[in-house]
Amino acid sequence: MSDWREDRKQGLLTNLRNPQSPKAVISLDGRIRQALEVGRTRLIVAGALMAMAFVIIGIRLVDLTLLQGSRSNTTSTAQEIDEAPPVQTRRADIVDRNGIVLATTLPTASLYAEPKKIPNPEIAARLLADILPEISQDKLLKKLSSDRAFIWIKRNLTPRQQYAINGLGIPGLNFEQEQRRFYPHENLSAHIVGFTDVDNKGLAGVEQSFDTALRENDAPLELSIDLRVQHILTEEMSAAMQEFSAIGAAGLVMDVNTGEVISSVSLPTFDPDSPGDAPDDARFNRATLGIYEMGSTFKLLTAAMALDEGVASVYDGYDVSKPIRISRFSITDYKPMKRWLSVPEILIYSSNIGTVQMALEVGTESQRKYLSNFGLLRTASTELSEVGTPLVPSPWREINTMTISYGHGIAVSPLQMTTAVSSLVNGGVMKPATFIKRDKDYVPAGRRILNEKTSILMRDMMRLVVLHGSGRNADAEGYLVGGKTGTADKLKGGRYVTNSRVSSFVAAFPMNNPRYVVYVMVDEPKGTKKTYGFATGGWVAAPVVKRVIERMAPLLGIQPVHIESADDSGNSILKKAKARMEGRKIAAR
Amino acid sequence: MSTFARTDTSVVGRWWWTVDRWNLAALLALMAFGALLVLAASPAAADRIGVGTFQLAKRHFTLLPAAACMMISISLLSVRKIRRFAVIGLGITVVLLLATLVLGVEIKGATRWVNLLGFSLQPSEFAKPFFAVTIAWMLASAKTEEGIPGTWIAIGIWLVVISLLMMQPDLGQTVVITAIGGVQLFLAGLPMMLVGVFILLAALGLIIAYYTLPHVTARIDGFLDPATGNSFQVNRSMEAFKNGGLLGQGPGEGTIKSLLPDAHSDFIFSVAGEELGLIACLIIVCLFAFVVLRGFSRLLHENNLFVLLACTGLLTQFGLQAIINMASTLHLIPTKGMTLPFVSYGGSSLLALAVGMGMVLALTRRRPHGGYEA
Numbered sequence: 001m002s003d004w005r006e007d008r009k010q011g012l013l014t015n016l017r018n019p020q021s022p023k024a025v026i027s028l029d030g031r032i033r034q035a036l037e038v039g040r041t042r043l044i045v046a047g048a049l050m051a052m053a054f055v056i057i058g059i060r061l062v063d064l065t066l067l068q069g070s071r072s073n074t075t076s077t078a079q080e081i082d083e084a085p086p087v088q089t090r091r092a093d094i095v096d097r098n099g100i101v102l103a104t105t106l107p108t109a110s111l112y113a114e115p116k117k118i119p120n121p122e123i124a125a126r127l128l129a130d131i132l133p134e135i136s137q138d139k140l141l142k143k144l145s146s147d148r149a150f151i152w153i154k155r156n157l158t159p160r161q162q163y164a165i166n167g168l169g170i171p172g173l174n175f176e177q178e179q180r181r182f183y184p185h186e187n188l189s190a191h192i193v194g195f196t197d198v199d200n201k202g203l204a205g206v207e208q209s210f211d212t213a214l215r216e217n218d219a220p221l222e223l224s225i226d227l228r229v230q231h232i233l234t235e236e237m238s239a240a241m242q243e244f245s246a247i248g249a250a251g252l253v254m255d256v257n258t259g260e261v262i263s264s265v266s267l268p269t270f271d272p273d274s275p276g277d278a279p280d281d282a283r284f285n286r287a288t289l290g291i292y293e294m295g296s297t298f299k300l301l302t303a304a305m306a307l308d309e310g311v312a313s314v315y316d317g318y319d320v321s322k323p324i325r326i327s328r329f330s331i332t333d334y335k336p337m338k339r340w341l342s343v344p345e346i347l348i349y350s351s352n353i354g355t356v357q358m359a360l361e362v363g364t365e366s367q368r369k370y371l372s373n374f375g376l377l378r379t380a381s382t383e384l385s386e387v388g389t390p391l392v393p394s395p396w397r398e399i400n401t402m403t404i405s406y407g408h409g410i411a412v413s414p415l416q417m418t419t420a421v422s423s424l425v426n427g428g429v430m431k432p433a434t435f436i437k438r439d440k441d442y443v444p445a446g447r448r449i450l451n452e453k454t455s456i457l458m459r460d461m462m463r464l465v466v467l468h469g470s471g472r473n474a475d476a477e478g479y480l481v482g483g484k485t486g487t488a489d490k491l492k493g494g495r496y497v498t499n500s501r502v503s504s505f506v507a508a509f510p511m512n513n514p515r516y517v518v519y520v521m522v523d524e525p526k527g528t529k530k531t532y533g534f535a536t537g538g539w540v541a542a543p544v545v546k547r548v549i550e551r552m553a554p555l556l557g558i559q560p561v562h563i564e565s566a567d568d569s570g571n572s573i574l575k576k577a578k579a580r581m582e583g584r585k586i587a588a589r
Numbered sequence: 590m591s592t593f594a595r596t597d598t599s600v601v602g603r604w605w606w607t608v609d610r611w612n613l614a615a616l617l618a619l620m621a622f623g624a625l626l627v628l629a630a631s632p633a634a635a636d637r638i639g640v641g642t643f644q645l646a647k648r649h650f651t652l653l654p655a656a657a658c659m660m661i662s663i664s665l666l667s668v669r670k671i672r673r674f675a676v677i678g679l680g681i682t683v684v685l686l687l688a689t690l691v692l693g694v695e696i697k698g699a700t701r702w703v704n705l706l707g708f709s710l711q712p713s714e715f716a717k718p719f720f721a722v723t724i725a726w727m728l729a730s731a732k733t734e735e736g737i738p739g740t741w742i743a744i745g746i747w748l749v750v751i752s753l754l755m756m757q758p759d760l761g762q763t764v765v766i767t768a769i770g771g772v773q774l775f776l777a778g779l780p781m782m783l784v785g786v787f788i789l790l791a792a793l794g795l796i797i798a799y800y801t802l803p804h805v806t807a808r809i810d811g812f813l814d815p816a817t818g819n820s821f822q823v824n825r826s827m828e829a830f831k832n833g834g835l836l837g838q839g840p841g842e843g844t845i846k847s848l849l850p851d852a853h854s855d856f857i858f859s860v861a862g863e864e865l866g867l868i869a870c871l872i873i874v875c876l877f878a879f880v881v882l883r884g885f886s887r888l889l890h891e892n893n894l895f896v897l898l899a900c901t902g903l904l905t906q907f908g909l910q911a912i913i914n915m916a917s918t919l920h921l922i923p924t925k926g927m928t929l930p931f932v933s934y935g936g937s938s939l940l941a942l943a944v945g946m947g948m949v950l951a952l953t954r955r956r957p958h959g960g961y962e963a
Contacts, residue, residue: 032894035732038778039897040889046772046901047885053912054878058871060919064830065867 090179091200093220094193094207096227097262097437101220102193103207103272105200106182109162109175111153113144117172121145124170128153131164155198156180181207187269189230191285192223192261192384192435195272204275204283206435209385222437224260229253232551233263237520240544241267244525244535250286250414251544252519253552256422256508258438259431259446262516262556264288264415286523289386291411295488296470296537297421297506298407299355300458302362303343304424305370308454311361314461315577317342317584320353326399331356334487340584342577344461344570348469350485352406359405360398367401373449374420375430376412383435388413407486414504418519421506425462425482425514428455460570463511467567468574473542474507476549478560480567482514483507483545485537490524500524505541509549512566515558520544604665607954609887615880616660616931616946620653622861622873623932625840630853630860631934633846645853649934656931656943663947664954668896671951675722675899678944679746682719685712686753701757711937713754713762718945720750721769721902728777729895740777743770760798760805761925765909767791772905773898812923825849826856826918829863830870837866853934855926858918873932874915880946881908887953896952903949907942 094103118124125141132140132154143151155178157165162175181196194205202211210221237249253263266286270278284290306312317340324331333351346354359367371377379389391411393400403409415433423430428450438444462482465471470485486504489496504521508514520541527533531540553560593602631645641647666674689703689712702709724743731739747770754763771791775784798805812823829845832838843863846852852860862870884904891897907930914929916922928938 032733035778036892036894036897039776039894039901040891042776042778043885043888043897043901046776046905047882050881050885050905050908050912051878053908053916054874054881056921057912057915057919058874060916060921061830061862061867061870061874064827064919065834065862065870068827068831 090218091181091196092214092217094214094223095220096189096223096225096230097260098226098228099220099222100227101184102189102223102225102227103181103183105179108156108178108180109159110155110178111157111162111165112174112176113151113153114149114172114174115144115146115151116149118144118170119172124168124173127168127170128165128173131161131168183272185227186273187271188227188234189223189225190269190272190275191266191283191287191386192225192264193272195275204386206383209383224255224258224262224435224437225264226253226262226556228555229263229548229552230265232555233265233520233548234267234269236544236547236551237265237267237522240520240522240525240540244522244528244531244540246522246525246540248281248286248523250290250519250521250523251548252287252414252418252517253548254418254422254433254517254519256426256514256517257431257443259419259422259433259444260438261415261433261435264435266290285384285386286414286521288380288382288384288413288415289388291388291390291413292502292504292521292523293409293411293488293491294407294417294504295486295502296350296352296407297417297484297486297504298405298410299347299350300424300462300484300506301370301374301420302355302359302367302405303347303461304450304454304458305362305367306343306358307457308370308428308450309362309366312343312358314343314457314573315580317577317581318346318354318357320346320351322353324353324356324402326402329399331402340581342574342581344464344574344577345581347461347465347484348574350470355405356402359401364396364398364401367404368396370449371404371410373430373447374416374423375432376410376416376420380413380416380419380433382415382433387415390416407488414519414521417506418517421508421519422517423449424458425455425508425511425517427452457573459508459511459514460573462508463567463570464574466507467570470536470538471505471507471542473538474505474545474549476509476546476553478562479549479553479558480510480512480561481507481546481549482509482511483518483542485542486521487536487538499526501535503535503537503540505537505545507542507545507549509553510558510561511570512561516552516556518545518548520548600665604954607956608664608950609883609953612880612883612953613661613664613950615876615883617657619873619876619880619931620657622869622876623857623929623934624650624653626857626860626864626932627853627934629841629843629864630846630857634850634853634934637850645934648936649939652936652939656939659940660943660947660950663944664950666948666951668893668952671899671948672722672726672895675719675948676726678715679719679723682712682716683749683753685710686716686750688712690753690756701759709936713757713759714937714941715944716750716754717762717766717769717906718903718941718948720746720766721773721906721945722899722948724770724773725895725897725899725902728773728898729893732777732894740774743774758802760802761913761927764795765906765913765927767794768909769902769906773902776898776901777894808923808925812920822849822851822856823917823920823924826859826862827920829859830919833863833866833870835867837862837864837869840864851926854928855914855924855933856918857933858915858929861932862918877908877911877930880904881911884949884953900949900952903945903952906945907949 091105093101095101121141121144125137125144128140129137143153179200181200192205194202194207196202196207202208214221233251237251241249249267251265254261264287268282270282320333320341321338331352333353335349337349341351341354376390377392380387393409400409419433428448429446430449431444431446459482462484465484466475466481471483474481474483483506488502489498490500490502492500502521502523503525506519508517522540525535525540527535593605627649628646632642635642635645685703692703701711701713703712727739727743730737750766751763771787799809825845825848843860845859845863849856861873881904884900888897888900910927910930913925914927917924928935930942
């Protein structure tokens with residue numbers, strides 16, 4: 001080889017047998033040999049590290065492709081982005097008792113932008129603003145030219161909007177498939193069904209209280225609501241609200257045997273598809289969350305406890321000719337009768353004075369016990385989270401006993417009142433109110449709070465109120481309606497205001513075998529010419545109840561009856577009681 | 590393949606019997622994989638940058654034979670000629686590196702390219718093989734020649750090259766060059782104490798880079814916490830592997846190339862994962878490991894310190910690039926723009942690697958006297 005000399009000089013060849021190598025080279029060769037040894041040994045280290053790296057890569061390959069690959073069963077899509085919201089499973093439907101859908105989940109598309117990919121935000125914002133007029137062009141431009149990797153533009157587009165945006169063909173604008181809660185009947189059952197936020201999390205009504213169940217189940221949630229009755233009640237109440245220029249209204253229909261709420265209406269109402277647009281007052285559930293002084297409807301409860309305790313019989317009477325004075329208060333009657341009234345007459349003429357005397361005979365302790373049994377002294381336990389806590393006097397003095405007897409000085413929710421009246425007429429058994437449909441033929445045992453005899457007498461007396469008293473306007477022909485009016489002045493700034501009142505009517509029908517309680521309350525009605533300026537329960541709420549019963553009864557399979565004898569028991573009670581009062585009058589002379 | 594007679598003493602005949610034919614075959618196999626994958630992945634990229642659909646593939650297919658020829662031609666050279674070739678090459682590269690700073694075109698925040706005779710060239714790619722061989726010469730001289738401060742000269746060259754690279758800035762190539770030099774220094778008998786110190790210094794250097802270079806900060810943050818950084822590419826890459834499974838979706842059937850801008854270059858291994866599947870990927874990994882480890886094992890019988898150091902440097906470069914690239918796509922390390930040797934699209938990278946591996950083939954040819962051909 002021609003380069004040997006050169007190579008040796010560099011120590012490339014370490015051949016000791018080379019005859020030319022002098023001693024100096026031998027020592028140099030020794031050093032080179034040593035250097036080579038070190039080099040080779042360390043080469044093994046370097047090689048081992050490299051080999052290890054390749055093995056790790058091989059293991060990672062197997063891990064990614066086989067182990068993780070089969071687990072995720074991936075379907076990679078271009079739409080998928082890193083900050084995408086978590087995948088939602090379909091939220092269960094909510095249906096009424098007949099299976100009509102009140103809330104369902106629809107697939108929709110939501111528009112998001114990846115601003116970095118948008119070539120010209122100005123043009124994009126202008127084009128988008130035409131399709132999404134609810135978002136201003138400035139706001140769009142701000143979003144489209146932001147420096148974030150991902151930004152929502154609009155959630156839940158209509159298919160038409162999605163098509164139009166797709167047609168623009170702007171890169172960086174993409175759709176995320178989402179699910180949206182949809183309420184086909186809009187505001188009809190808004191307060192009960194409630195609503196969700198954009199991420200389908202329940203915020204109100206059963207959407208909130210059954211949030212987890214709706215997420216986890218596929219089967220629809222069946223409410224006790226009958227949408228047909230809900231519609232009737234809403235329509236009639238709206239008409240009354242308009243007629244009497246009221247600020248609101250609440251109504252309930254309850255099955256007295258099961259405690260199921262067949263209908264629950266609070267007006268004004270709102271569209272659960274856009275709850276944010278509604279004022280707070282509209283979202284407020286007057287039927288369950290609002291608490292009101294009920295007024296004279298409470299007299300039913302006072303009469304029931306007096307009869308049940310045995311302190312008075314239906315034929316007994318009280319002198320209502322003079323107002324009751326206690327300390328600086330004086331309790332008078334709205335329509336003074338100036339004579340003795342029997343118990344049925346006290347209800348018929350809605351006498352405060354008579355009721356107070358009954359309550360005083362019942363006594364504070366017993367009154368409290370009965371009201372507690374009626375479920376009026378603590379928050380109702382029901383499925384909705386919008387439940388009002390009653391206002392109960394503390395301490396409970398004799399003056400409280402007196403005012404509470406005719407429904408003042410205590411505030412309860414319409415739902416509580418309806419439940420109490422249900423137990424009054426259903427034979428005296430307290431059944432907790434529910435918004436969830438009960439199994440067919442299942443009748444909850446409930447808790448007996450009144451003797452059955454008391455309940456039967458109460459039915460007769462409620463019927464008498466409609467036949468002869470303040471509830472005449474509620475008499476739906478053939479349905480044997482019984483009930484009681486209630487008119488309570490509203491407390492404003494600590495004083496009762498006479499022209500600002502809550503007028504209500506609570507009814508049950510048919511009185512020979514009560515099936516439903518209907519409660520209607522109108523908030524701050526103003527009298528009209530037609531009602532001669534009156535805005536009391538009998539003028540405002542009773543006609544609503546009448547029309548509601550006339551319309552709902554046929555739907556619920558209740559036959560109208562035309563039996564002359566149906567009202568005989570009530571009328572005979574009244575006749576006998578009146579005779580006793582006449583006797584008293586004569587005796588007094 | 591027609592073979593040559595053992596007695597054939599022509600240049601080519603001698604070459605055929607002395608060259609490492611197995612490694613040559615492995616390198617050609619890698620090029621073949623690269624051809625297939627670039628053909629699959631580059632049309633999407635070509636459409637994106639607005640040239641003809643097969644423009645990039647065509648370019649790769651013209652460069653590939655040229656690179657193979659260049660590799661084989663270089664492997665014909667003698668050890669001495671290789672050394673000269675490398676030193677001259679490094680000189681030209683340094684000039685070109687200086688030129689990029691003056692004339693270079695800024696692409697993605699760094700000036701790395703220079704136009705030369707109508708080709709746009711990335712000098713930093715060529716710096717690596719020439720650097721490895723030149724440094725090997727210096728380190729070997731320090732041991733074999735009296736009075737030559739080879740180690741200091743090597744360190745000086747290293748400083749010049751990395752300062753030029755950091756001015757671009759190009760942290761990736763700096764790390765690779767430093768790693769090559771470090772491995773060579775280690776093999777050249779650096780005291781273990783200093784090995785430890787240098788490892789610490791390297792770690793310190795990376796930490797400083799993390800705090801001073803914003804794009805490095807972003808990359809590493811993105812790796813440590815995928816939620817914060819822009820981990821789009823690597824997530825798509827991992828999905829591609831999952832999507833590919835054992836046997837892949839079939840050549841051309843992948844989707845990742847339409848999503849990743851660098852699918853034909855830095856993320857070509859992901860394309861391989863999706864379209865060819867696990868088995869082909871493991872074959873590719875084995876080919877790289879084979880080239881590096883077979884090269885190393887041949888060096889265990891090497892009696893020439895220069896050859897030992899030069900080949901180790903070149904093979905380290907080759908292996909390290911492959912490891913960094915594959916580990917990036919598999920989310921084992923932060924993403925680092927580095928081509929997969931001989932597989933990725935990329936003219937400079939392909940030619941420079943051909944030069945480097947040509948030199949390896951030349952240096953590892955069997956030579957008489959119990960050693961290898963000089």
